[in-house]
Amino acid sequence: MKTIIKKYGFLALTSAALCMSGCSKFLDESDPSNFTVENYFTKPEHARSSVNSIYASLREPMNSGFGGGAWTMTEFATGQAATDLGQAVDSYFVKDLQNTADNNYGLSYWQNYFKGIANANLSIAKIPTITMDASEAKRLIGEAHFLRAWYYFNLVQLFGNIPLVTEPVDLKSEQLRPNQAPAGEVYNLIVADLKTAEAAGLPWVDLTGKASMGAAKSLLAKVYLTMAGYPLQKGAEYYDLAAKKAEEVLDSKQFRLFDTYADLHNPAKKNVDENIFMIQYKTQIVPGNWQELIIPYNKNISAYSAETGGIYATADFVKSYEPADLRAKEGQFFFTKFTNQDNRNLVVDLGGYFLYKLFDVTAHTSTANSDLNWSLIRYAEVLLLYAEASNEAAGPGAKAYDALNLIRRRAKLTDLQSLSKDQFREAVWRERWHELCFENVTWFDMARLRKAFNVTTKGFDNFVGHKFSYGPVLTDRELLFPIPSRELRNNTNLIPTPGY
Numbered sequence: 001m002k003t004i005i006k007k008y009g010f011l012a013l014t015s016a017a018l019c020m021s022g023c024s025k026f027l028d029e030s031d032p033s034n035f036t037v038e039n040y041f042t043k044p045e046h047a048r049s050s051v052n053s054i055y056a057s058l059r060e061p062m063n064s065g066f067g068g069g070a071w072t073m074t075e076f077a078t079g080q081a082a083t084d085l086g087q088a089v090d091s092y093f094v095k096d097l098q099n100t101a102d103n104n105y106g107l108s109y110w111q112n113y114f115k116g117i118a119n120a121n122l123s124i125a126k127i128p129t130i131t132m133d134a135s136e137a138k139r140l141i142g143e144a145h146f147l148r149a150w151y152y153f154n155l156v157q158l159f160g161n162i163p164l165v166t167e168p169v170d171l172k173s174e175q176l177r178p179n180q181a182p183a184g185e186v187y188n189l190i191v192a193d194l195k196t197a198e199a200a201g202l203p204w205v206d207l208t209g210k211a212s213m214g215a216a217k218s219l220l221a222k223v224y225l226t227m228a229g230y231p232l233q234k235g236a237e238y239y240d241l242a243a244k245k246a247e248e249v250l251d252s253k254q255f256r257l258f259d260t261y262a263d264l265h266n267p268a269k270k271n272v273d274e275n276i277f278m279i280q281y282k283t284q285i286v287p288g289n290w291q292e293l294i295i296p297y298n299k300n301i302s303a304y305s306a307e308t309g310g311i312y313a314t315a316d317f318v319k320s321y322e323p324a325d326l327r328a329k330e331g332q333f334f335f336t337k338f339t340n341q342d343n344r345n346l347v348v349d350l351g352g353y354f355l356y357k358l359f360d361v362t363a364h365t366s367t368a369n370s371d372l373n374w375s376l377i378r379y380a381e382v383l384l385l386y387a388e389a390s391n392e393a394a395g396p397g398a399k400a401y402d403a404l405n406l407i408r409r410r411a412k413l414t415d416l417q418s419l420s421k422d423q424f425r426e427a428v429w430r431e432r433w434h435e436l437c438f439e440n441v442t443w444f445d446m447a448r449l450r451k452a453f454n455v456t457t458k459g460f461d462n463f464v465g466h467k468f469s470y471g472p473v474l475t476d477r478e479l480l481f482p483i484p485s486r487e488l489r490n491n492t493n494l495i496p497t498p499g500y
Contacts, residue, residue, distance in 0.1 A: 044132035050123045051140045054147045055210075057116030058279045059286070061108045062374060064293035064310065070108035071290060072311045074158075074443035077478065079452070079468030080317040081438070082352065084297040084309030091310070097472040101482035101500045109158060110484050113151040114165075120148035122168045135201055142200020146211040146219070149193035150376075153223055156186040157444055160231075160480045160497065164189060177491040187227055194220040204254045207271050208280075209373070214254055215277035218377045218385075221245035225389050229448035230479075242389035246382050249276075250403070255379040257410055261332045264357050264378075267371040276377040283363075283371035291370045294358050296350040301338040303368040313353040313438070316469040320455040321434055326412040333357045333437070339365075355438050380407055380435050388428045396424040407431050426460060429453070447479055475499075 040046055061070035068088030075081040076095040083091050093099045123144040127137055155162050164181035166189065167173075197216040206212040221242050228238035249255065256273050263269045271278055281288040295302045297309025313334055321328035330336060335356040340346040344365070363370040383403040390400045396419055404427065405415040411434075416427055432445055433453045446452050452466035452474065453459075461467075466474045477499025488494050 041126040041130055044130060044136065047123070047127045047130050047132060047137060047140050050119070050126065051143050051147075054116055054119045054123060054144060055280070057112045057119070057151065058376075059281075060112035061105075062279060062288065062290045063108075064290040064308075066306065066308060068105070068310055069290055069293050070105040071440060072293065073103075073105035073109070073481070074440050075311060075438055077443045077481075078446065079466075079470070079472070079474075080314055080442070080455070081311050082314050083311055084352075085293075085311075088308075088310060095472075097468075097474065097478060099478075099482065099500075101485040101488065101496065103482070103484070106158070106481045107484040107486060109155070109481075110487055113155050114163075116151045117148055117165065118169065120144045120151070121166060124148070125168050138200050139202055142197040142202055142216075143211040145193040145200070146197035146202075146216050149190045149197070149223075150219065152186055152193075153190050153219070153226075156183050156190075157226065157447060158481045159483055161495070162186060162483075163491075163494075177493050179493045180495060183231060187223065187232065190223055191220070194223065204252055205271070209271045209278055211277070214249060214252065215377060217245055217249050218276050218382050221249065221382065221385055221389070222377075225385055226444070226448045228389070228392065230450050236393055239389045239392035240394075243386055243393050246386035246389060247399075249379075249382050250386060250399075255382070257379060257383075257406060259410075261327065261357060261410075264375070265359055265361070265372060267360065267362070267373070270373045274379045275373070275375050276379055276382070278373040278375050281370060281373055283367065283369045287363075288360070288370040288372055288374060290358075290374070291360050291363055291372070294355045295364065296338075296352065296354055299338075299348050299350055300341050301348055301350070302341060302364040303366055304364065305368070311438075312355060314455075314469060315353060316455045317437070318353045320453070320458060322413060324412055325434065326410070327434060331356055335359070341365075358438060375439065378436075378439070381432075381441065383407060384428055384432050384435065388425070388432075391421060391424050391428065395421045400424070404428055404431060407435055411435075429460060430458065450479075 063069060066085065066087055068085060068091045072091060073094055076091055081095065083095065085091065090103045090105050093103055124141055127141055130137065161180040161183055163178035164186055165175050165178055167175065169175045194216055197211065198213065202211060202213045202216065204213045224238050224242035224245060227234045228242060255276060258264060258269065258274045269275060292304050292306045293308055293310030295304060295307040298307050318328055318334055327333045333356060334353040336350050336353060337347050338350060340348050360370040360372040383406055387400045387403040390397060401417065408415065408431065419427060433442060436442060446463055450463040451460040452463050454461050455469055463474055463479065464476050480497050482497040482500035483494055488496055
């Protein structure tokens, strides 16, 4: 009997009583074929399957269609994304800085990431009760701690003070409707979780896409960098921690930049080289349906039937690249023309700058079933993280220049040298904006730096007061996304986000 189990953590599974026609009494015993939290965690394979379930929540915000996709929320919040998908109203609310607590994008992140946390808590609590190889159990628990850290890190950046739940919760638990914890406490847990993952014996690289030592150290470096900035403002000490942790990744020699930008959206390059940690997809099994959102609106270029025009880059942002920058050239990070689906000899003008760095060419030209993973941590980001953090800690050193210039060389730009600390800082920021665009990184940089890239001056404005190229002006309320109204109704202990 093949059984598929979903463990949500907050609610224990219970057996339903059966009543047959003409029966005189309910059965006293529970159905032994039904799994519950109490009887499931008995075999080593149960440990592995419980940890596998934690990864599933990574995929949910990526789901896309005519209603948009939650993953676009932080892209529209940068002012560098446009859309032609009129019915995806949540996109417009964020893009035009008219967001509300009823936005379904924020709800998707909140519900799915807390579901991931609940599943992680369950694995962390129950795997030690299973008789199994101790080193394998330690690795699995390390994966669970890494994933819990990932979910909490994203949630605390998105929503600020959030509930901090570290144990399995049932209907009788005091934590069923938890209060919010200060952001500092959440960050303390994130750091502790990632240190546990570091010590778990994970391999530096995992070709199957599971959490690895490289992913744990890279994420910890990113957490330290964020803690150095807003809202915690821990400053120089944490920039130094970030630099040293990123340097461990660089010195491991386990990762490298791809030679070409085409490899960034090549399904054959999953979980290798530049791709340190990714959301896993598999054609015909779990295809990535976010492809539908990046196709130009009804241009008949794709094998997909739904061409939504859900998200693409503003022309002002693309034009902010240096003239020689390869990334802004046709068919690198962006594309403005493509062949007609019915006649591949016919070139179609797309009318905008669409996201070629996320484009699964095979899926769009033939299969309509993507095999492309979504990258969550790239080696390019770790290089830039090291360059920024080491500059903040001690000024621009030779290794920081090397890290920054590796990114620039691939873009066919000249090496930078002899910059002041302030000049180097903004040079790294510009590379982050241009290299990591449309990968759910830029808005988080804006929030931790309290800065926004001015596509006209090529400099950086203060976050509050920054004007998007198409008109709206950022205020301090945009430093967080609102806790969803549905969650506020379900848990009256939650305090609404200021401004919403």
